[in-house]
Amino acid sequence: MCHLIFRTIASNCSICTDHLCIAGAELALKQAERDYAKTLLDRTILVARKTGVVVFTDRKDLEGKPLAVGEKVMMIVDPGAVELTINLAAADSVVLEPGARVKAFVDSDPLRPLEATVAHFDYQARISESGVAAYHLVAVITARDRPSPQLGVRGTAQLYGPEAPLAVFILRRPLSAIRQWIGL
Numbered sequence: 001m002c003h004l005i006f007r008t009i010a011s012n013c014s015i016c017t018d019h020l021c022i023a024g025a026e027l028a029l030k031q032a033e034r035d036y037a038k039t040l041l042d043r044t045i046l047v048a049r050k051t052g053v054v055v056f057t058d059r060k061d062l063e064g065k066p067l068a069v070g071e072k073v074m075m076i077v078d079p080g081a082v083e084l085t086i087n088l089a090a091a092d093s094v095v096l097e098p099g100a101r102v103k104a105f106v107d108s109d110p111l112r113p114l115e116a117t118v119a120h121f122d123y124q125a126r127i128s129e130s131g132v133a134a135y136h137l138v139a140v141i142t143a144r145d146r147p148s149p150q151l152g153v154r155g156t157a158q159l160y161g162p163e164a165p166l167a168v169f170i171l172r173r174p175l176s177a178i179r180q181w182i183g184l
Helices: 002-012 014-044 166-182
Strands: 053-056 074-077 083-089 101-106 109-121 132-143 155-160
Touching: 083 109, 083 155, 109 155, 155 166
Parallel strands: none
Antiparallel strands: 053 074, 083 132, 101 109, 101 155, 109 132
């Protein structure tokens, strides 16, 4: 009905026709801009392949930072499949193999250790968050008699390697210091 009135008025006035044509063109432009914005919004929606909890390192690290294609921004983790990340100082390194036993003492519950096994580890030491050269190990929790610890909790771990004579444990550090001092 409204269009009918505009057409009647427009047929009587050529100036009105010009204004209606301009308004129609502006409407079409705004609709095209809206459709383009909707297309861009649809491209920004991320859908994960699996369910879980999204973990960011720190939100402030991402604010205002330009991202590159393929850059790791977040992780999706399964709260039921918690792994232990262990940093073994290079000075304390022992001979370990995948499957070695680990006993982890979580700071929030130190009286009930978690039993785990070493899944994999780095063969080269890297500088850890604490500024010490350390080997990065990942251990999988084996005992499922209690709920998994929360993501991000800290603690200490005991690593069990092959048995060795007591003299090796007693003289390991002094022999290492002598070896470094001599230059071997």
